[in-house]
Amino acid sequence: MSTTMPATTIIGRDAEKKILKEMLDSREAELIAILGRRRVxxxxxxxxxxxxxxxxxxxxLHEAGLADQLLNFSKALQQAMQSVIPPATPDTWIQAFSFLSNFLQTKIKTQPVVVLFDEFPWMHTPRSGFLTAFGHWWNTWASRQPQLKxxxxxSAASWMIENVLHNRGGLHNRVSRTIRLLPFSLEESETYLxxxxxxxxRYQVLQLYMAMGGIPQYLKQVNKGESANQVIDxxxxxxxxxxxxxxxxxYRSLFNNASHHESIVRQLAKKAGGMSRTEVIAACGFTTGGTTTRxxxxxxxxxxxxxxIPFEKAARDAIYKLSDEYSLFYLKFVDRARAMGAGTWHKIAAGSSYNSWSGYAFEAICQKHVPQIKKALGISGVYTEASGWRYTPKPGETGTQIDLLLDRQDHCINLCEMKFSDKAFVIDKKYASELDRKVAVFQERTRTRKTIFPTMITTYGTKQNIYYTGRIISEVTMEALFA
Incomplete structure (x- = not known):
């Protein structure tokens, strides 16, 4: 059975649209769970x-009680029925779903119909019986309606996973498909704008992305004729x-006891290179155990x-990094800032704190766009594991950190250096010797026999000079990240 495509233009989301189409075309009832952060x-x-x-x-409704949730449900039903007279407000969720079945009975005939429960976790208030009632409704009635999707x-992804996807009761193994909706990539962000x-x-799109990530609702605030600096300001x-x-x-809209989540995020925001789980727990003053793991x-x-997971290490050696661009930017420049008001960002963007932040933010974006980097390097078809590596020195030794390694099955490793600049990056004598030392320490400490390809990932390319020639094997520019 074929279905008509929507009139609304949806940017990107090709894999997700394919799943939604399969669900619509299927000949049985479908239960689809969509997870994703607020405003994505x-x-x-x-x-x-x-x-x-x-x-x-x-x-x-966020933080509303059972009575308000049921009244809200009744109003939604009234709107769906296009009725002037509101239906009776149900006393329980069992009754609410009974009312819904009666309404849907008139709609389910030959064409598929879709029912949407948005902010599903918020409906499940303490002792409301919502989840049990929903599971009962799905098992006894909804799952038997082939046209019903x-x-x-x-937004509370963890709640959805624990209570819906890993449900041990009536919803156990009932979800047909799961979609985890991620922020836009750079290419999708550009297309959306x-x-x-x-x-x-693209340099300005990249600057916007570094401050707010690929969150559609944030990008929607950009107006015609505004520069990236004006938008951020x-x-x-x-x-x-x-x-x-x-x-x-x-964080409060997503998690219970969000202050603990914020503590972890604040600690990671201070450490560009990331922290081990043990380091985070110590910095936050937490204890190890199931609650912290969660x-x-x-x-x-x-x-x-x-x-x-660092190069050639196990999961227990994992390093955590703050990968949300918005949180990183907010904690670096806005949280507890003295200077505020129009024009503040223009001043900050001319200072040294901007340089350290932009370097880290650019690295984080490169780590999210590894498929695009592989494509630019011509190794899309080669099995590759992306990781980082750091060596903490003992007294008298030299330590080093590599933020992105592409460990390839064809016996080669791209050792990536990521540099954000408003012009072509220049390798000077000091940086060249630092790069040589990184490669040497990496080879010595890992004892790898693979060929090392020092690789530059920059905004506008790397200037060819005596320190570039014979040292840099491959390079990728900002343009490739938009592919």
Missing amino acids: GKTFLVRGYYEQQLVFECTG VVICG LSRGIRLD KLFFKKDGMLKTEFNVL LFEELEQSGFITQY
């Missing part, structure tokens, strides 16, 4: 793709700037931190 575009994707089929939508969305009539050169430093206040609600898992599932 989960609702927009569902509403846009299922524009013609969406017959009922209910969004949970139920989508449940949640172009779709809104905003034309910026407006959103982060002006009195009512959207991203000046976002941090205070971001904090790391929740932040990782929600896309705020990323775990990197």
Whole structure:
């Protein structure tokens, strides 16, 4: 069976759209779970793709009690019924789903229909019986309606995984497909801005991405005729700037006891090279155990931190890094800042703190765009493991850190140096000897027999000089990250 495509233009999301189409075309009931952080575009994707089929939508209320959630459900049902007279407010979730079945009965005939429960975790208030009632409704009625496609969305990724995907009760193994909606890539961010009539050169798109990541709702705040610096100044430093206040609600809307999650994020923001789990726990004053493990898992599932296993090391040696661009920028420049108000960013961007931040932010973006880097190097078809490596020296020794290694199955390793600059990067005598030392320490300490290819990843390329020739084997520019 073929279905009509939506009228709404959805930028990127090709893999997700393919899944949504398969669900629509299937001949049985489907339960789809969509996970993704706040403002990443989960609702927009569902509403846009299922524009013609969406017959009922209910969004949970944050920190509201059972009575308010049921009243909210009743209003959603009234809107779906297009009725002037509101239906009776259900007394329980069992009754609410019974009302929904009665309504859907009139809609499920020959064409597929879609039901959306947005911010699903918020509906499950203490002792409300919501999850049990939903599982019962799905098992006894909804799963028997071949035309019915139920989508449940949640920003609290960890809650969705624990209570829905790993449910041991009525929802055990009931979810047909799971979509984890990630922020836009650089290419998707550029396409999104172009779709809104905003034309910026790639250096400016990169600057925006370094400050706010590929979050569609953040990028939506960019207006025509504004430079990247003007946008950052407006959103982060002006009195009512959207991203000046976002941090205070971001973690609290996703996690219970969000102060613990914030503590981890704040510690990682201080260490560009990342920290081991033990180092983070010590810095936060936590104890080891299941509760702390869950904090790391929740932040990782929600896309705020990323775990990197160093070259030739085991999972227990993992290094955690703060991989959310917005949080990094906010904690570096906005949190507890004395200077605020229009023009603040223009001053900061001319200082040394900008240089250290931009270098780290660019490295983090490169680590997220490894497939694009591999493509530029012509090794897309070669099995590769991306990792980092650091050597902590003993007294009298020299330590070093490599943020990105591409360990290839064809017996070669690209040792990547990432440099952010507003012009072509110049390798001088000092940097050349530092690079030689990195390669030497890496070869000596790992005893690798693989061929090392020193590789530069820069914004505008690397100037060819006596320190470049014979030392740098490959290079990748900013343009390739947009591929």
